[in-house]
Amino acid sequence: MNQHLRYLSSRVLAGAMSRREFMGRAAALGLTAATASTFLSSAARAAGPRKGGTIKVGIQGGGSSDSLDPALAANATATSVSRLWGEPLVELDPQGGLWPRLAESFEASADARVWTFKIRSGVNFSNGKTMTPEDVLATMERHSGEDTKSGALGIMRGIKAMSVDGQNFIVELESPNADLPYLLTDYHLLIQPNGGKDDPAAGIGTGPYVLKTVEPGVRFVGEKNPDYWDDSLGHADTIEFIVINDDTARVAAVQSGQVDMINRVPPRTAGLVDRAPNINVRTTAGPGHYVFIMHCDTAPFDNMDLRMALKYGINRQEMVEKILFGYGSVGNDTPINSSYPLYTELEQRSYDPDKAKFHLEKSGFDGTVLLRTSDNSFPGAPDAAALFQQSCGAAGINVEIKREPNDGYWSEVWNKKPFVTSYWGGRPTQDSMFSTAYLSTADWNDTRFKNEQFDQLLYAARAELDEAKRKQMYADMSLLVHNEGGLICPMFNQFIDAVGEGVEGWVDAKTGFELNNFYAPMKMWVAA
Amino acid sequence: MGPALRLVAQRLALGLLLLLMVSVVIFAGTMILPGDVAQSILGQSATPEALANLREELGVNDPALTRYFEWLFGVFRGDLGTALTNNQDILTSIVGRMQNTLFLAFWAALISVPLAIFLGLLAVRYRNRWPDKLISAVTLTSISIPEFLIGYVLMYFIGVQLGWAPTVATVYDGMSLGEKLHAIALPVAVLTLVVLAHMMRMTRAAILNVMQSAYVETAELKGLTMFKIIWRHAFPNSIAPIVNVVMLNLAYLVVGVVVIEVVFTYPGMGQYLVDHVAKRDIPVVQACGLIFAAVYIGLNMVADIVSILSNPRLRHPK
Numbered sequence: 032m033n034q035h036l037r038y039l040s041s042r043v044l045a046g047a048m049s050r051r052e053f054m055g056r057a058a059a060l061g062l063t064a065a066t067a068s069t070f071l072s073s074a075a076r077a078a079g080p081r082k083g084g085t086i087k088v089g090i091q092g093g094g095s096s097d098s099l100d101p102a103l104a105a106n107a108t109a110t111s112v113s114r115l116w117g118e119p120l121v122e123l124d125p126q127g128g129l130w131p132r133l134a135e136s137f138e139a140s141a142d143a144r145v146w147t148f149k150i151r152s153g154v155n156f157s158n159g160k161t162m163t164p165e166d167v168l169a170t171m172e173r174h175s176g177e178d179t180k181s182g183a184l185g186i187m188r189g190i191k192a193m194s195v196d197g198q199n200f201i202v203e204l205e206s207p208n209a210d211l212p213y214l215l216t217d218y219h220l221l222i223q224p225n226g227g228k229d230d231p232a233a234g235i236g237t238g239p240y241v242l243k244t245v246e247p248g249v250r251f252v253g254e255k256n257p258d259y260w261d262d263s264l265g266h267a268d269t270i271e272f273i274v275i276n277d278d279t280a281r282v283a284a285v286q287s288g289q290v291d292m293i294n295r296v297p298p299r300t301a302g303l304v305d306r307a308p309n310i311n312v313r314t315t316a317g318p319g320h321y322v323f324i325m326h327c328d329t330a331p332f333d334n335m336d337l338r339m340a341l342k343y344g345i346n347r348q349e350m351v352e353k354i355l356f357g358y359g360s361v362g363n364d365t366p367i368n369s370s371y372p373l374y375t376e377l378e379q380r381s382y383d384p385d386k387a388k389f390h391l392e393k394s395g396f397d398g399t400v401l402l403r404t405s406d407n408s409f410p411g412a413p414d415a416a417a418l419f420q421q422s423c424g425a426a427g428i429n430v431e432i433k434r435e436p437n438d439g440y441w442s443e444v445w446n447k448k449p450f451v452t453s454y455w456g457g458r459p460t461q462d463s464m465f466s467t468a469y470l471s472t473a474d475w476n477d478t479r480f481k482n483e484q485f486d487q488l489l490y491a492a493r494a495e496l497d498e499a500k501r502k503q504m505y506a507d508m509s510l511l512v513h514n515e516g517g518l519i520c521p522m523f524n525q526f527i528d529a530v531g532e533g534v535e536g537w538v539d540a541k542t543g544f545e546l547n548n549f550y551a552p553m554k555m556w557v558a559a
Numbered sequence: 560m561g562p563a564l565r566l567v568a569q570r571l572a573l574g575l576l577l578l579l580m581v582s583v584v585i586f587a588g589t590m591i592l593p594g595d596v597a598q599s600i601l602g603q604s605a606t607p608e609a610l611a612n613l614r615e616e617l618g619v620n621d622p623a624l625t626r627y628f629e630w631l632f633g634v635f636r637g638d639l640g641t642a643l644t645n646n647q648d649i650l651t652s653i654v655g656r657m658q659n660t661l662f663l664a665f666w667a668a669l670i671s672v673p674l675a676i677f678l679g680l681l682a683v684r685y686r687n688r689w690p691d692k693l694i695s696a697v698t699l700t701s702i703s704i705p706e707f708l709i710g711y712v713l714m715y716f717i718g719v720q721l722g723w724a725p726t727v728a729t730v731y732d733g734m735s736l737g738e739k740l741h742a743i744a745l746p747v748a749v750l751t752l753v754v755l756a757h758m759m760r761m762t763r764a765a766i767l768n769v770m771q772s773a774y775v776e777t778a779e780l781k782g783l784t785m786f787k788i789i790w791r792h793a794f795p796n797s798i799a800p801i802v803n804v805v806m807l808n809l810a811y812l813v814v815g816v817v818v819i820e821v822v823f824t825y826p827g828m829g830q831y832l833v834d835h836v837a838k839r840d841i842p843v844v845q846a847c848g849l850i851f852a853a854v855y856i857g858l859n860m861v862a863d864i865v866s867i868l869s870n871p872r873l874r875h876p877k
Binding site: 089094095096097098099178179180181182184185232244246247248249250273274275276277279280283284286287289290438474 | 606607608609612613642644645646647652656711714715718719722725726727729731821822823824826830831834835837838840843
């Protein structure tokens with residue numbers, strides 16, 4: 032039977048048989064539609080990518096106010112468009128690990144204080160100039176200068192000096208950091224001619240596509256860069272992004288075949304969308320998580336027992352079912368999950384009204400806790416807050432919910448008020464996640480978690496090149512946040528994309544952002 | 560100068576004065592918006608240094624009065640400034656968006672206005688009989704359903720199930736007129752359904768009102784056909800209220816289609832405005848506000864002037 036199927040799928044790939052006919056014959060052989068579909072797509076992958084054609088992407092997250100300057104990229108559209116025309120030194124491999132792009136290779140000194148990146152030679156920018164290590168240096172300077180607006184500034188701050196030596200780009204750090212290449216996968220850090228100092232929003236880089244049409248918030252068209260150095264990326268002649276911010280319109284666009292793939296299918300309807308005959312829903316479990324955050328230094332949350340009571344008062348399983356509709360996994364009051372390279376599982380904390388009551392009594396707190404939330408703090412946040420209120424109520428904890436407007440939530444409420452709902456997109460490594468939001472001195476320490484032991488462990492782990500020891504340190508740090516921190520993390524969300532049958536070559540990712548870390552349009556190809 | 564001309568000149572002057580006052584309101588309104596443009600541009604993941612650097616560069620630290628007059632004089636010179644968020648010239652961006660909005664509004668108006676007036680006349684002709692009741696029932700139903708819902712329903716049945724029209728109405732340069740019309744078929748249909756009832760009901764009411772007059776009875780006694788009476792005698796005399804409601808709906812087609820633009824991903828002014836409000840890009844919000852106000856005031860002025868001119872007592876003074 033297998034042989035016959037293989038024969039049939041080769042006929043489909045050769046264009047001699049329609050997909051529909053294949054599914055019919057496969058059903059006659061006793062295969063379910065899902066199995067037949069899987070068989071066909073693995074056959075397509077084995078046959079290799081087809082060149083040519085147009086891939087259209089319906090994408091959420093862009094506005095007409097977006098700039099092409101990668102330093103200002105802050106949404107899915109800006110990020111995925113910049114992937115078309117530009118490249119970083121190193122990229123995150125969606126299968127885990129690192130994927131060298133403009134840096135051919137890299138190595139650290141024994142103390143992880145000096146990093147040397149060997150820059151790929153013979154690569155041209157789309158304006159015809161050759162990309163040099165000087166351009167790399169200029170790019171990093173632009174993102175780390177005193178007056179930069181770059182979203183990557185936080186990452187660049189630990190750099191003491193940068194220099195060029197022949198084809199090498201050398202970074203000297205203030206303090207050792209074994210994770211520097213991971214940090215340089217940041218999506219802002221695309222190499223531009225002279226670092227983009229002359230014209231940051233020109234959209235000129237070394238990427239697989241050259242932008243032909245730029246209409247912010249509406250449409251972006253890239254045409255294949257004929258000189259692109261890497262044959263394994265960029266199969267379609269043209270990639271077109273259409274910004275469709277409305278959820279229903281985006282799903283309708285992939286259903287009617289107007290676009291080949293979309294990002295951010297609402298979890299509420301993802302199950303229904305997957306049942307549609309010509310669409311596959313693809314999920315990526317990443318480090319992104321939804322949080323309830325308490326300021327550890329503000330009354331009443333400075334009371335560790337009250338924090339513990341609230342941690343026991345949340346029903347994580349219920350949230351995954353009702354807020355994420357199953358598209359996610361339970362959190363464990365630490366920002367780290369299995370998508371991090373050095374993850375250690377902690378004992379799972381679960382909903383326990385009795386323990387919550389015990390800690391509440393121990394804390395001596397008998398008032399009402401005010402929780403602020405808004406629609407844009409994460410999808411379904413007000414509903415999640417209501418669930419939390421109910422599960423806490425069963426444990427005798429009074430939670431009052433205040434609905435804040437979306438406008439100004441990030442500037443007026445988050446990181447200002449003591450108890451709010453929010454989200455984190457996650458970071459590529461434990462070190463960067465912890466240093467971004469849990470180090471005492473971090474700007475975005477949105478739980479005001481100040482723990483000396485934690486800070487010391489963080490610095491020690493950075494300099495530690497022995498993986499087993501580092502892993503233990505990160506486990507200890509996770510445990511500290513889990514027990515003493517102000518973070519209540521009920522769930523890790525998944526990215527949900529939908530892909531039409533007009534394109535092939537999807538590879539499931541273990542980590543990264545949506546649409547295969549935004550590389551899906553370039554890694555996939557137009558179906559026969 | 561005839562009284563009609565004087566009245567028209569008066570309207571024009573009043574319109575301009577009103578626009579100036581609106582500019583103050585718009586400016587004041589945008590000043591009291593909560594939130595911070597720098598924070599909105601850089602998102603949740605902005606460091607305090609990056610925020611301070613950006614605020615300095617955007618010049619949002621100057622006093623409000625200075626900024627108002629700089630802005631106003633800029634507008635007089637035809638300079639709407641540059642967008643804070645992406646440094647693009649606002650005028651250039653707006654012209655393209657405005658063309659799209661007008662394109663959509665034009666086709667929607669071209670279909671809906673004659674259709675509404677024709678249906679109104681038809682309803683009067685068959686007053687209180689089944690055509691009248693059917694027309695009223697259908698149009699009142701379509702105006703009562705929220706427009707985004709009509710949009711989704713049409714999208715599902717006509718776009719996804721039947722595949723007759725695209726669900727994404729994005730138009731761009733390089734499309735032929737035919738392709739553009741195909742792309743906007745669904746939004747035009749929705750807009751037509753939304754504005755039809757208002758104009759149709761007004762036409763019907765205004766003509767029925769005139770139908771009570773003595774001269775219509777005279778015409779009837781002369782033996783004229785019903786439709787001729789309506790078209791030749793009743794309609795010209797009820798033109799003023801009809802033009803008023805038509806202009807109101809045209810203004811809606813230009814300034815009120817934000818929801819439809821978002822639902823169908825149509826790159827018009829509304830979507831442009833919403834994107835920039837979300838980002839606190841004040842100069843763009845001000846420019847859009849001013850243009851919307853100008854369109855609204857302008858169309859209402861046209862309605863006023865038409866009703867003045869359609870009044871014979873003003874056209875032919877003693």
